[in-house]
Amino acid sequence: MWLTLLYCCTGGGALLYVLYKWVIPHVVQYHPGLTLFWHDRIVERVLDTLTQSTRPQRMLAAVHNNATRGDPRSVVKAIDQFCRQKEWAMNIGDEKGCILDSVVSEVNPAMVLELGTYCGYSTVRIASQLPPHAKIITLEFNPQNAAVARQIIAWAGLGEKIKLIEGSSGDWIPKLKEQFGVDTFDLVFLDHWKDRYLPDTKLMEECGLLRKGSILLADNVICPGTPEYLEYIRNSPRYKSQYFKSHLEYTRVEDGLEKSIFLG
Incomplete structure (x- = not known):
């Protein structure tokens, strides 16, 4: 009886492990709602409980263990490896990251604004390509994420x-000119709360932070999606927009980036 129970427990445990490690992740990576629910609601909470740490802290540990200090590309590579092999995270990711890289290279900006730092992955990608004396201001609402980002x-x-700033984008955008001597931004990367894309874009317009030729690059416009922002940016005579089709970070779910040129 005890031997049968042991076999059942062992077999059940092995089945659960296979489901958790391979079967479910493979199935959900093609479905947007299931992907986000599985990784953000299930896996993250389970691992937080088991490890008594947070996903950003685990990502930071992966950087410390696998990236070379002072080498931005090795930091990006370490995070990509962590997210593909260990644990999904909401960075822009390697596939869309290449699109981001190409836009930064094309614009060659002197002043960049990033809305949504998270753990600093895209911040590092952008900053590593900036010309000498160029700067990036990045805003992060969550102080725990900001603490990890500073270390990365x-x-x-x-x-x-x-320059990493903690706080709400709605609070900080009107203060950027006065606090940091900003005139306008050459490139703005939107990757924060999706319902803030549109109001923050309008706020930047009102505050005079965009000049003719300024580029807005918005992530996750399909998944989780920013329909109000897309409707505005694609129909406003003040912008010329282009969609770059790709996939949600580290999955096969369709997502993309919207590049919009401010026409004045």
């Missing part, structure tokens, strides 16, 4: 190029 940015050796 420091590990990448990019602290001098990056």
